[in-house]
Amino acid sequence: MVQEFDVAVIGGGVVGLAILRRLAMSGLGTVLLERGADILSGASKGNSALLHTGFDAPAGSLELACVQRGAHEYRAIRDRLNLPLVASGAYVVAWDEAQEARLPDLLAEARANGVTDTHLIGGVALRMAEPRLAPGARAALHVPGEAVIDPWSAPLAYGRQALAHGATILSRAEVTGAAEGPGGWTLTTRRGEVRARAVVNAAGLFGDRVEALIRPSPFTIKPRKGQFVVFDVPGHTLVNAILLPVPSERTKGVVLFPTIFGNLAIGPTAEETDEREGATCDRATLEGLRARAVEMVPALAQAGVKTIYAGLRPATEAKHYRVEAVPGRAWITVGGIRSTGLSAALGLAEHVADLYASHIAPLPGQPPEPVWTPVPNLAEARDRPWEQGGEIVCHCERVTRDEIRAALDGPLAAGDLGGLKRRTRAMMGRCQGFNCGAEVRAMAAAAGLPDACGGEGRDGAA
Amino acid sequence: MGQPDVLVIGGGPAGLACATALAKAGMRQVLVAEREAEAGGVPRHAGHWGFGWESHGRLMRGPAYAARLLVEAQAAGVTVATGTTVARIEGPGRVVLHDKTGLHEVVAGRVVLATGAREGTRAERLIGGARHPQIMTTGTLQQMVYLKGMVPFRRPLILGAEWVSYSAILTCRHAGIRPVALLDEGQGGTDAAPRWFAPATRLAFAIPTLRRTSDPVILGRGRVEAVRFTRDGRQEELACDGVIISGRFRPEASLLAGLACPPGVILAGNVTGPLKTAGGAAMAGRGAARQILGDT
Known part of the structure; x- marks a missing residue:
């Protein structure tokens, strides 16, 4: 059976899901096609989970506009979707004279970008704010608006809200062909043919390959790997704010940051790689990250490692986002969202809606009443279900049986074991499943997730 | 649960053996808080032979050994609360327990921490x-x-x-x-x-x-x-x-994270010291019981 839609969004990362939400809420018939067994299977599964202000984004760029529009929108809707935010603020810390000399330029850039509450502070004030910081910290740029959010619940909420507005989400639906006819596009997917009047390519790490289905891709994805180490310490006992380095030309550098789950983490590295999936960690790099964290906050020398992970960022040969409505064709390309996708997603969604209206077709005149679909809270700083009782299955992260059941069923249920972890925090604590792994896997296997017991994830439709 | 003489946190070999020894010595209110649905600890899921030599002078399969320790505790009058975990230790003897009905504060005469050990993870080993x-x-x-x-x-x-x-x-x-x-x-x-x-x-x-x-x-x-x-x-x-x-065991001592060992908390079994067998942990539990009985 061929299914027909107004718009097909290719890619179930945070950007694709935000776009799906925006278009579905405007009244369009939408489908999202995801290659993996679950949403967030690519770049969106491993990032640093920060909501940026855009203070250091290139002046006048689309990235800056989308980051600021997106962060504003996130703050506006987060209560209705039950999404957390820790207003930690950030310090760009100068560790030597040369770095200190660059701070005034960064301040000027931040002010020019409209981030006007940014200011310089000296070493004494910095140590008052962050007493555990190593003595070498000389001065800092304080950016109060930088914040910590939940990198997985936010896109999950966008997806669920899209579903509530009639969207369809297909996983394991890699797009292998795109043909343009008089009525629009026919996409060949692993789950059958899908027809749509317009297509949005938000395929992230595979953005250039999807683009090449219809034209020579104007960009090439050059995946950039970032490794992270998460420490087994309560996040806010050692550090209050996000600690950024003075950036280099190529990367924002390695950040020490509290996570929304109550830990302290360091990363990402920036390593060129040919891998587009399955980012791997290596011991030497992880040891380097740990050493860097101890240099910044010496008390971390005693801290254990809770978990390690690596993510891939869909960088291209240029720094800027690759976003355009392809002239004369009902196809919008959203590529090269190399670093700020979580912050910019909702802003990019607005931008895509604008491009759709100006290049493809007017948006429906009467958008439906918004339906709000709050997601379960995973943030440590807010009330969590176990505090009200219930059977705890994952003791390290205090995840209840009801929470795991809910993630295995209902709208946009987990498609693989990783997806279950991202929806609940189960098996993500200091014992990494030593205690609860068998129980969680048994529950997942009973729900039809084959990778819970050696297989590779299930097909999903919602 | 209220006000036990001794609260034992962890119902593995060390915790059960400690509680049994205390109850046998005449202590009336001994409460074991076990977070899993069944007490017994690691031997419960090690279905092969090799357990019990140090504490019982004979070899058993793990589950049989776990069951034996539990039966002995119950026969001695120990209360074993399963599905019960420690939300936090608030001070000497003051512990907040969690079960499916919610949070409950317990004030115990003594607290024994017998939370055992676990294997080092892939992350800890930076593999x-x-x-x-x-x-x-x-x-x-x-x-x-x-x-x-x-x-x-x-x-x-x-x-x-x-x-x-x-x-x-x-x-x-x-x-x-x-x-x-x-x-x-x-x-x-x-x-x-x-x-x-x-x-x-x-x-x-x-x-x-x-x-x-x-x-x-x-x-x-x-x-x-x-x-x-x-x-x-x-x-x-x-x-x-x-x-x-496999291996690289480390103490499951997260309850002590951020706390200096609060006065009145006694460590028993694999939560402290070099790794012991299940039987060795049970012996350590009995040792902790003797220490408590000697103190009081």
Whole structure:
């Protein structure tokens, strides 16, 4: 059976899901096609989970506009979707004279970008704010608006809200062909043919390959790997704010940051790689990250490692986002969202809606009443279900049986074991499943997730 | 639960043996808080022989040993509260417990922490490479095999050559799993097995123990396919469909994180000191009981 839609969004990362939400809420018939067994299977599964202000984004760029529009929108809707935010603020810390000399330029850039509450502070004030910081910290740029959010619940909420507005989400639906006819596009997917009047390519790490289905891709994805180490310490006992380095030309550098789950983490590295999936960690790099964290906050020398992970960022040969409505064709390309996708997603969604209206077709005149679909809270700083009782299955992260059941069923249920972890925090604590792994896997296997017991994830439709 | 004379946190061999000894000595209100649905601790899911020698002078299978410890505790009058975990320790004797009905404060005369040990994780060992569901500790594998009847792989590689690594082989054989080899990094093991285990394992099960290996890296796209490692300065690769991360035990002492051991809390069993067998942990539990009885 061929299914027909107004718009097909290719890619179930945070950007694709935000776009799906925006278009579905405007009244369009939408489908999202995801290659993996679950949403967030690519770049969106491993990032640093920060909501940026855009203070250091290139002046006048689309990235800056989308980051600021997106962060504003996130703050506006987060209560209705039950999404957390820790207003930690950030310090760009100068560790030597040369770095200190660059701070005034960064301040000027931040002010020019409209981030006007940014200011310089000296070493004494910095140590008052962050007493555990190593003595070498000389001065800092304080950016109060930088914040910590939940990198997985936010896109999950966008997806669920899209579903509530009639969207369809297909996983394991890699797009292998795109043909343009008089009525629009026919996409060949692993789950059958899908027809749509317009297509949005938000395929992230595979953005250039999807683009090449219809034209020579104007960009090439050059995946950039970032490794992270998460420490087994309560996040806010050692550090209050996000600690950024003075950036280099190529990367924002390695950040020490509290996570929304109550830990302290360091990363990402920036390593060129040919891998587009399955980012791997290596011991030497992880040891380097740990050493860097101890240099910044010496008390971390005693801290254990809770978990390690690596993510891939869909960088291209240029720094800027690759976003355009392809002239004369009902196809919008959203590529090269190399670093700020979580912050910019909702802003990019607005931008895509604008491009759709100006290049493809007017948006429906009467958008439906918004339906709000709050997601379960995973943030440590807010009330969590176990505090009200219930059977705890994952003791390290205090995840209840009801929470795991809910993630295995209902709208946009987990498609693989990783997806279950991202929806609940189960098996993500200091014992990494030593205690609860068998129980969680048994529950997942009973729900039809084959990778819970050696297989590779299930097909999903919602 | 209210105001027990002694609250024992953890219902494994150390906690149960401690509680039993206290109750037998006449202490009336002894409460064991066990977070799992069943008490007994690690032996519960180690279905092979080798348990109980130190404490009972005979060898049993793990589940039988766990059941024995539980029956003894209950016969002595110990209250074992399962599905009950510690939300936090607030001060001397003041503990907030959690069960399915919510949070409850307990004020105990003494608190024994007998939370045991767990294996070091892949993250703690900074083992590089791919992340897949077919990578797990021996403890997880044992629970999958013995408690859930699940078989997550057929030809895994075992990282480590400690006692528990050979226990993993017995677990594997029970489930028809045939490990490819054991890789010994040769340092940092908490519980090195006797040297003769390696030749015996090769002879009995045709599973080699590879010594002097380093820097294991897990390979595979979509699932585990191999492990690459260095041995005697050369890189080697072994095909496998899973990885068992074994050994490097460490105390499960997260309740003490951020606290200096509060006065009145006594540590018993594997939560402290070098790794002990289950029977050794039970003996340590009895020792903790003697300490409490001597104090009061």
